[in-house]
Amino acid sequence: MQKVIYNISLYLSFLKISLKEILIYRIDCIVGIFSQLIVQLVSLVFMFVVFQNTENIAGWNFQQILLLFGITRISIGISGYCFDGLYDIGPKYIKSGEFDKILLRPVHPLISIIGNSREFVSIADFILGLVLTIVMLVQLAIPVTILLIIKILFFSIVGALIIGAINTIFSISSFWTYRSNEVIWSFYRMYTFTEYPITIYNKFIRILITIILPFAFVAYYPTMAYLGLNTYIIYLSPVVAVVLWFVAVKLWNLALNKYRSTGN
Amino acid sequence: MLKTMMQLAKMQFNQYNIYKSNFYLFTLNRIVEVIVYIFVWQAIYSQTGNAGGFTLSQMVTYYILAIAFSSIATWGINETMAHSIRTGQINKELLNPLTYFQYYFGMNLGELAFAVVIGIATFIICAIFWELALPVSFLNFILCIFIIILGIPITFFIQMIVGTIGFYTNSIWGMQIFRKAVIQIFSGIVAPISLFPLWFQELSKFLPFKELIYTPINIWLGQVDYSEILFVIIKQIIWGAVLYIIAKKFFNHAIKNITTNGG
Secondary structure (H helix, E strand, O other): OHHHHHHHHHHHHHHHHHHHHHOOOHHHHHHHHHHHHHHHHHHHHHHHHHOOOOOEEOOEEHHHHHHHHHHHHHHHHHHHHHHHHHHHHHHHHHOOOOHHHHHHOOOOHHHHHHHOOOOOOHHHHHHHHHHHHHHHHHHOOOOOOHHHHHHHHHHHHHHHHHHHHHHHHHHOOHHHHOOHHHHHHHHHHHHHHHHOOHHHOOHHHHHHHHHHOOHHHOOHHHHHHHHOOOOOHHHHHHHHHHHHHHHHHHHHHHHHHOOOOOOO | OHHHHHHHHHHHHHHHHOOHHHHHHHHHHHHHHHHHHHHHHHHHHHHHOOEOOEOHHHHHHHHHHHHHHHHHHHOOOHHHHHHHHHHOOHHHHHOOOOOHHHHHHHHHHHHHHHHHHHHHHHHHHHHHHOOOOOOOOHHHHHHHHHHHHHHHHHHHHHHHHHHHHHHHHOOOHHHHHHHHHHHHHHHOOOOOHHHOOHHHHHHHHHOOOHHHHHHHHHHHOOOOOHHHHHHHHHHHHHHHHHHHHHHHHHHHHHHHHOOOOOO
């Protein structure tokens, strides 16, 4: 347990250094954030078009769907910022042989790698999510209590951890293909399924996003709790996050033992 | 010259094809993207009995074709070009016996060939899961393909313009995303143009993007008159010519003023 806490604190100090590195490139940062907002615009345009044809989707109205979108974006923003380094394992570290250097450090390689994350454009996701969430909470006349704010903060971080764990599991593929980024990206994209009520999907996809890749716990179940539709299932989220991280780290260590350097 | 360009195209295609996983992953990506759209419209259809004026099978076909065509509309050589500007490799490329435009057009064709392969694979896999409307006639099918081919120079010249901006800014990463988002919204990948507000429809009539996705699909579904198709063809040729002139002028202007980053 002590080791886990030590590793987490180490990771946070790595992250702090990364943040300082970002702030060097101000212009790139601003352009990136602006572009990321435009990408989100594409999803929002689809929602606007859809809701011109219907009052609700599976019982959720426009404001509720936007709240779900906002809550999702907060988690995506946090996870994008904190775990982006995973995308680099294959192309940046293993392919070039730099991974050997990281193995020599007296730190678990996973900590070094995710500590090196600096996907600043995620800040755009986070801000957009925050703004949408606040506006929609007001519009839906949900009383914004301190408890709710703490809940949203806590479960957004838990959601980000769930995404991080799933990405970590898929990053294992980089030990074989060196192209982890595309593998992670392909599965990570499935979080978009949970931007709509999952009851619209068929059984297969519902099982996929609640049990196999539990993206539904990132934002969907928490949002249901905030809306008062289902108050209990939200408390499963932290359990899911812990279990997933346990599995992810175990699998990662297992794969690490099989690692063979590419030389260089 | 044509032979060299074809060779370049083949080279670029093979670069993707080295990793077989690329093919599976890109196809998976497309399918993941289309699933959300289809299920949302299915939900709306089951509630209201209407999917934005389309029948359900037409709507499903629309999105599957849109996603299948989308890589052709949005992929390109922007990244490669930006990279060559950043690293100074452009020095060598400018000395090629091919002009810079021909060189990149060849590469672009290779990229698009891979996009076509992905598109076909996506279409076939989706056809297993959902019932698709086939093209209303063979002529419509040919016209649909023809309109898409007419779009290739247009997307290419837009990329050259965006790429040329890289001479001034050194980084076109943001512009790239912007270009993709504009194409995604205005071409009808996100939703059929007919479902957008009227002012948007009017605007998209003048822009060349609608013809990358929306019009070819509607030709496939048999909802466009032949006289209108003729108009569309003329419009696309004019846009191609205009964008060619702009891209060429802009590039020639930029090339005189560049400072390259070593070599």
